[in-house]
Amino acid sequence: MTAPDDTPFDPKAHPHGHTHQHGGPVAPVSAHLRRVIAAVLIPFAAVMVAGLVLLWPGGAPEQHEHTGVGFDQQHERARVTEVTEVRCEDVGVQVQQGVEGPCEQATVEVTSGPHAGRTFTEMVPPDATQRYSEGQTVIVAYAPDAPQELQYSVTDVDRKVPMLLLATVFALAVVAVGRLRGLLALVGLTVSFAVLTLFILPAILHGSNPLVVAVIGGSVIMLVTLYLVHGVNARTSVAVLGTLISLVLIGVMGSLFIGWAHLTGNTDDQTGLVHSLYPNIEIRGLLLAGILIGSLGVLDDVTVTQTSAVWELKQAEPGASWPKLYRAGMRIGRDHIASVVNTLVLAYAGAALPLLLLFTIAQSSVGTVAFSELVAEEIVRTLIGSVGLVASVPVTTLLAALVVSADRHPVPVAAATSRHRRRRKR
Structure with missing residues (x-):
């Protein structure tokens, strides 16, 4: 039994109607709203591609002949x-x-x-x-x-x-569980690695502003990987917008607190070596660029998950208003916040474990250690990234709830199916 084309879909009258929405041709948002999203994202993507072309380094610069560090051996x-x-x-x-x-x-x-x-x-x-x-x-x-x-x-x-064997096991596991989506994720990982090694690192070595390079390179990675893995649709576009807003917040807070705390970014042997070989590199910008790139991967996970959650909630209850969707999505997001922040803190702590061990056996007070530049840099890095992650949950959830509820007159399932069949016959 199907409803007439002019009858709004009522989930109460059709208790099993929700089973047809998972693969049907129902458009989640109006064509007008999709044009609005495209009007925002297409110019942004064009600017990022233009920046990629203008700052393209054309390979790494030649190494100094008198480095004395063995890189040219x-x-x-x-x-x-x-x-x-x-x-x-x-x-x-x-x-x-x-x-x-x-x-x-x-x-x-x-x-x-x-x-x-x-x-x-x-x-x-x-x-x-x-x-x-x-x-x-x-x-x-x-x-x-x-x-x-x-x-x-x-x-x-x-x-x-062993490294190649481990990489093979990882790829097989991803494809076996994720199937086509997993294969596309591996392609996106390859794209990320290519942008990092062919653009971001050489451009910084050539003297380009590390923050600008990180923003352009990270944005290109985000656009390519998200749309490649999750498809070119409104749901992915909402995740992209949520990620962009969160990255802007991380960049602003990073610039403010790195300057306010007088962090130089030159706190380890590797950074000092890079600065001695290429004095034109702005080390403080390199620190901020590292925070942006390090947060991007976790941000993608949070924004995509929150967007998908809101979309699924809308499918389960098509008549839900955007405030109701937002509240339900935030209940999911709060659990996500707790786990993701803990993940980020533990990731930074694991990377800095030898440093933490050294300060554990030091004779200085906890306050002296915590506020020293070596430790303060890691604290600022962790907290700024965590604030961006926390902010991405309500921002992305709100955007998703507004976008998925934008249609004032949703197309009935039966009508959409009938029109889809008529188009196929033509």
Whole structure:
């Protein structure tokens, strides 16, 4: 039994009618509202693409010839052929006081490059964190200006096989559970990695403003990945708008509090090294850019989830008003806030765990440690990202409730199905 075309759909009169909405041709929003959303997002996307073209770096800049940090050294593959224990005193290795045990002498054979087959020895003190075993593949650096016996040295182990295997397991798991949506998510991940390595990092090294580069690159990543994975529709557009508003809030708060707290961003060896190699890079902007990029991935998750929740609530109760949808969506969002904020804090704490251990054993007071620049930078990073995440829930929920309720005269399911069939016959 179907209702006439001019009869509004009544879920009470058709208690099973909701089952047809999940795959039917019902438009969730009016054509006028879709044009309004497009009028906002299309110019924004055009500006981001224009910025991408204007700031495109064309590759990473050439490295300085006198860096002195080994980045310009040639690297080859090698294999450990023998490991023997020796007395540290016999081979002239200085051991820290309180450290006991023999040293290890690893014989390494170069397996690639012009000197394949050459062997050299690598001394491993007893307090070394990296140990070698016979048959292990390692990475060695070649210094042509050094004496022949010192030209090669082990810099790292070869971990290509376990890393590629882990990546394969991850990809298979995503596709097995997510199917086509999971495959599209992997494509979006590839796009994100490409934008990061081909645009964001080289553009910053070329001297472009890190904040501008992060905004443009992050926006391109967001637009491509969200629309690719979730489709070009009003639901995805609402998630994009919610993410943009939250990113603006993070950027404004980041600029305010980083300046107010006098944070320089130059608090670790890596940042100091980058600044010494490329003095034109604005380190404080680099800190803010890192906050934006780090928050973007979690923001996408929050905004897409909240938008989908409101859409599903509307499908379950087509007659619900936007205030009712907003209140119901916020009940879901409050649980999301609690879990996401905890996730973000733990993620930053896990990344800074060695730093936290150092300050745990320090003799300074808790206040002195917390307000030092090294720790304050991580606190500001965490709190600004968390504020943006918290704000994204009500903002996105409100936008979704307004958009999904924008149709004053919703199309009945039966009428929409009938019109869809007539179009197909034509």
